[in-house]
Amino acid sequence: MNFFKRFAQNRGALVGLVILGLVVLLALLAPFLYPDSPWRMVQRPFLAPGEVSGFWLGTDVMGRDVAAGLAHGAWVSLLIGLISTVVALAIGVPLGALAGYFGGKIDDALMRFTEFFQTIPNFALAIVLVAIMEPSTFSIVLAIAIVSWPPVARLVRGEFLSIKHREYVEAARLVGQTHRDIIIKQILPNTLSPVIVLASLMVATAILLESSLSFLGLGDPDTMSWGYMIGAARTVMRQAWWLSVIPGVAILLTVLALNLVGEGLDDALNPQLARAR
């Protein structure tokens, strides 16, 4: 069975893929559907969904269009989730590869370093980093990457430990390939499937983290994000429930979809494991 067939066998993963596709579409179309800034006041504040035509999700405290915020927020969430995951991979993969490949003192030192970052409470560290660096897309991405790379390093290290004594690696060593070539060309490609699965789940966690930071008022002040929308709606929950419910459902669906897709990828990329389950 090929990859796509195995993926399609997992019904949840297909549902996830459809939801994710819609969110991506919304994010890509945001500048065309709502060319105006989502921060612009366009109507009376506190319009309930559907109360005035053209504003099918209503308006917020300042009379901004909730639908426009939702569309532009989708772009921000996906972008920050994706970039911070890439940065986390860029930190975690090399560290894990070096630790697993060379072992010994290098492994000890790198794993101590990783453990240190795993001990510090993730969210508290992210808050402190963003607060000190001043909130911006750059600082948010960096903070999320800094708190999420340790699992990557551990995973890659484990894979390297199990692969580095395989025959084809020994053979590569025998013909005199350099360490660099063995790591990059021989071992790394074979660690890809579990890393891809982990990465898809990390995007989901990163989106949750970003929304939590923006909820606390640590979002980039120039970009509209779902977390910010919920945070701003907190004080008016009694008058305008939709302001907090709508962006919350958006986050929930996106994160859920990414998790489902991740599980599907896991089944498709690791068929032996999937059958055992």
Next chain:
Amino acid sequence: MAYVSLILGRVGKAVIVLLAILVFNFFLIHAAPGDPAAVMAGEAGATDQQFLDDLRERFGLDQPLPVQLWRYMSGVLQLDFGYSYRQQMPVLDLILDRLPATLLLTGAAFCISLLFGIIAGTLAAMRAKRPSGSIIMGLALLFYATPLYWVAMMAVLVFSVTLDWLPAYGYSTVGADYTGLAHVGDVAVHLMLPALTLGLFFMAVYTRMTRTSMLSVSQQDFVKTARAKGLAPGVIQRRHILRNALLPIITLAGLQAGQMVGGAVLTETVFAWPGIGRLMYEALMQRDYNLLLGIFFFCALLVILFNMLTDVIYRLADPRIKQGAT
């Protein structure tokens, strides 16, 4: 004797981590944009030149960096976390004042999530091939994907605003001045929503862990033996599978519990729960970095204490584990 050296080893490791966090904190203050004195004072003090000069004098900011680091570290070791110029109180007093509320909240959330997580996970593992098992796992996935603060807000919307069953915020009824049992009951009612919403995410995590762990244990040989002996399935589930499946859960639960302290920042903010999470939010709003870093240090301290505690529990639960086996 083995236990003593084991505990000493753990404590030594914890001390190293805490010292590393202090160094980290120190460099964070210096990495912040602007004058460290202004950073420590919060932006309020920035207007008063005399005040800033006093600060520079006091923290030796005109000294070379290593000297400053030494001053900072020795200050903390003497339990001097500095002064919050925004709240006009020493940082340590502020934190200690709020700590019990956070311990109560995270402790309650931890117990709730672990108990219900293990029950749900066990049920899901026993019904792995039936719809009821899938429903449990579906719910777990749903809670896993829901933002913590949003669940908290929705809980307020449903149980406080709409149904009016439980109070929406605070630690106790303002102005009621209950004493004795009435006070305990009052706090318990206020604790209900924050603890449940904080616990929900972790319950989902524990449910998934328990199910995976139980399914992997149930494939082992001694379970087959038990089945072959003709033991009742319920007995096998409880005595053979669950007991062995619980061990890795204890370790992972300890690691996850540390993250609960971070989650408390969100829950306490929504419910105006007077713990260090709420204090962290206040420090954020007021750009009170000195207080923020003090709280950060205490969060890490709590995590380390929690991990050590679960380590001890783990060893008590499984006498087979020997020193150095990790």
